[in-house]
Amino acid sequence: MKSYMAKKHEVEQKWLLVDAEGLVLGRLAARVAPILMGKNKPTYTPHVDTGDFVVIVNADKIKVSGKKAEQKEYDSYTRYPGGRKIKSFAEMLANRPEKIIELAVRRMLPKSKLGGQMLKKLKVYRGPEHEHQAQKPEKIELN
Numbered sequence: 001m002k003s004y005m006a007k008k009h010e011v012e013q014k015w016l017l018v019d020a021e022g023l024v025l026g027r028l029a030a031r032v033a034p035i036l037m038g039k040n041k042p043t044y045t046p047h048v049d050t051g052d053f054v055v056i057v058n059a060d061k062i063k064v065s066g067k068k069a070e071q072k073e074y075d076s077y078t079r080y081p082g083g084r085k086i087k088s089f090a091e092m093l094a095n096r097p098e099k100i101i102e103l104a105v106r107r108m109l110p111k112s113k114l115g116g117q118m119l120k121k122l123k124v125y126r127g128p129e130h131e132h133q134a135q136k137p138e139k140i141e142l143n
Helices: 025-037 089-095 097-106 113-119
Strands: 015-019 053-057 073-077 084-088 122-124
Touching: 015 025, 025 053, 025 097, 025 113, 073 089, 084 089, 089 097, 097 113, 097 122
Parallel strands: 015 053, 053 122
Antiparallel strands: 073 084
């Protein structure tokens, strides 16, 4: 029996809607990353992007467990002397809650060009409104 290998033009991608209100950050990212990769489908092929589009709303209502809300920091470096910037979780949650979820999911995707393509299918919004009503995303529960 031959193995099935998906072709790029054969892949059918759906749009899914996830409400992040009250969900834990790491668990949300761990469930969204396989959907973006296509690992939840029987046609999964490692070298083809078989995943679905994911729209996440209410990013500002995300939770973290333990003392991460006070201790977690996000670090960036501009490659210039003195260019290291450190932001706390609370500061990021207040200013850019979308970036928190994008970073968590990005770090769970493959570190390759294909991983970059998968990340482009993730759409994160601060509040309950999003711009993708035309695609008719179906709401899913991540338990």
